[in-house]
Amino acid sequence: VEAGDRAALEALLEPLHAADIADLLEQIEMRDRRALLDLWSDALNGEVLSELDDNLREELLRTLPPEQLARAVRELESDDVVDLVEDLDQDRQEALLGALPAHERAAVEKALAYPDYSAGRLMQVEVVRAPQHWSVGEAIDFLRHGEGLPDQFYHVILVDPRMHPVGYVGLGRILSSGRQVRLQDLTEDSFRTFHVEDEEGAVAYAFNQYHLISAPVVDDEDRLVGVITIDDAMNVLGEELGEDMMRLGGVAGEAVMSDSVRETTRQRLPWLAVNLATAIIASGVIALFEETIGALVALAVLMPIVASMGGNAGTQSLTVAVRAIATRDLTTKNLWRVIRREAAVGLINGAVFAVVMGLVGLFWFGSPMLGTVIAVAMVINLVIAGLSGVLVPVVLDRLGADPALASGTFVTTVTDVVGFFAFLGLASVVLL
Amino acid sequence: VEAGDRAALEALLEPLHAADIADLLEQIEMRDRRALLDLWSDALNGEVLSELDDNLREELLRTLPPEQLARAVRELESDDVVDLVEDLDQDRQEALLGALPAHERAAVEKALAYPDYSAGRLMQVEVVRAPQHWSVGEAIDFLRHGEGLPDQFYHVILVDPRMHPVGYVGLGRILSSGRQVRLQDLTEDSFRTFHVEDEEGAVAYAFNQYHLISAPVVDDEDRLVGVITIDDAMNVLGEELGEDMMRLGGVAGEAVMSDSVRETTRQRLPWLAVNLATAIIASGVIALFEETIGALVALAVLMPIVASMGGNAGTQSLTVAVRAIATRDLTTKNLWRVIRREAAVGLINGAVFAVVMGLVGLFWFGSPMLGTVIAVAMVINLVIAGLSGVLVPVVLDRLGADPALASGTFVTTVTDVVGFFAFLGLASVVLL
Structure with a gap:
């Protein structure tokens, strides 16, 4: 269709809902998007603009002629205008507000005076x-x-x-x-x-x-x-x-598919940097036991298993806890019960996998002592994983931070450090 | 209040919204819950029952006298009755439906004939x-x-x-x-x-x-x-x-805070078992290079870093992809663009952390070759992580499976195996 046939394009897009046109614009390549909008600029009316992802909308708002923008904005209710305008820079905001009738402009400006993410930003002033x-x-x-x-x-x-x-x-x-x-x-x-x-x-x-x-x-x-x-x-x-x-998942909250490479890198790099720092801490723990590993290389083969199981168990209880904090199902009333539950579940799962890994240690490496060491380390790490999975987000929440933010890295750092320390430490005492 | 003062309890709970009473019941200990319901059984009316978590509701429905249940159910609209009844066993279902007026009973039975999770189960038959x-x-x-x-x-x-x-x-x-x-x-x-x-x-x-x-x-x-x-x-x-x-996060979808230890263990153990299996595979890769590690223990210290960075980067792109599949923002139209984006982001982040880790290898262990090996392994693993983070959920989705289910384990297995293989393999070629 992008072969320049304006009438056909219009016939195709006209019956679509604004939300679907927005999705289409988000999903096609930047070049096609530009061609489409050159061909049929009406596609970008106010409703379609409201439905677009934030980053893409900002980009398009920058290229749109002011008259068209003004026309687009006049059709919207006050809360949608606020949503559209709040991310713009001062100049563009002024220009856009200037296009509104005086009383609507006043309403939008009043809404913008309320804090970000407040009810005042969310509401519409048109009331019955x-x-x-x-x-x-x-x-x-x-x-x-x-x-x-x-x-x-x-x-x-x-x-x-x-x-x-x-x-x-x-x-x-x-x-x-x-x-x-x-x-x-x-x-x-x-x-x-x-x-x-x-x-x-x-x-x-x-x-x-x-x-x-x-x-x-x-x-x-x-x-x-x-x-x-x-x-x-x-x-x-x-x-x-x-x-x-x-x-x-360790990504900036607003990540969407239409983000550019640059935007995506910006969202992810800081988290990876934090993870690198914590991974180096865990490596430091391993480095403490270099001699032990040199004496028994099987330890290097098995140690990632203890750490990985702890990381997974920690992520499990973390995920449930973060969700429950968000839905207000985890409160001071049941925190103590949940902590006991997590410890009990960690103990049970730890015991099950301790037996399995004990047998693996025994048969793979023919060493009952190695089996015992990994079994004990597994129990310790799964209990710690369960507890840290609940306590880390709860503490973050109490401190006024977002419980989802950085919890994952905290918890896996704890389970890595505890896992390596328990396994290699026990091994150095028992096996050497 | 659980000291037996019925009047005070009633005065306290009466003004609360059904959803809040349900939350209260979910959050207190089982013993207190029983005491509360013995004291004031009216607490469990139809609306409160509708608001309860599934597992707890099932438990309470089992203990509730049939007359009270029938009374509770008569107040509800057809979709809420369906929601309440669908998880019960045959006998209890019959008993409960018997308490409804004939036309309502017919409506509920008709709704139950529709497939689980269908519009027919969700709708109410009361139409204007x-x-x-x-x-x-x-x-x-x-x-x-x-x-x-x-x-x-x-x-x-x-x-x-x-x-x-x-x-x-x-x-x-x-x-x-x-x-x-x-x-x-x-x-x-x-x-x-x-x-x-x-x-x-x-x-x-x-x-x-x-x-x-x-x-x-x-x-x-x-x-x-x-x-x-x-x-x-x-x-x-x-x-x-x-x-x-x-x-x-590797937890059965319906996990909530009111689940018992047994229920919670049941939700998490299978996933940990899968993770154990894949962790053993990754260990098998390490085992291939036992001799190399024996010759240079520094490899054992650094290898978890490569794997951990890969795992994190993979989880990042996986999280974004799963969300986008759910919101239908990742389709065949933009799949190719997203794949290219993930590869590019992996390359950029990989290059950044390759430089950092190269320097760490150089200064910590005084070996430029070790620095080079970890740098190259980092780039390889982050690119693979980005790609598998998108491709695994997309393939699962195409196969008709839930893209969120087991994706995490798949992706981290890939990044563990690739990470260990690239790092240790390169090391064995270059350093020995």
């Missing part, structure tokens, strides 16, 4: 509200004549005369009640408000935990300033989970 | 539908007199006379339009239907990709049989992401 004394009929009449209603809304938020939200009513309840019923009598139990500075992760957690669809956001004076809807919360939840997974 | 020729006024009158409306609904689904869904109208649009407006003129573009046998992962993907709130489900004849709402889709999305993360 009603005085608390209204009846169903009044609400319907208001909605029928209302202007500037948001595209999608799920609740009418009831406010008192000072604009404090006091409850909300689902549209389903309004529709299924008579005109004379008072809105106050229809409010739902699930009602809860967020503060503009609440962290977006906490908002997403509450949406998931309490099955919310939309929720009002209030300022310091408890006044209604916006609303967060479930699609925004779902996005945050997906992102946070994805980021935890990435960090556990 | 209207003939396509209705006006807004007719719809409102219908809703006002409607019985058995679901607790929460977001769209009225339009059906033709043969019950085929032809579009849907958001409640916001109904409320903001005059009584005489035809529903057909208000339908939304986002409309798409799912088939009962569609996989739940695909449903969750579509909800996320196209920002859906609810979507109709149809049977083989294209007739409307149910509706899936965003909270169900959000659940599935969260679960799938969490499972991918667990599997990458």
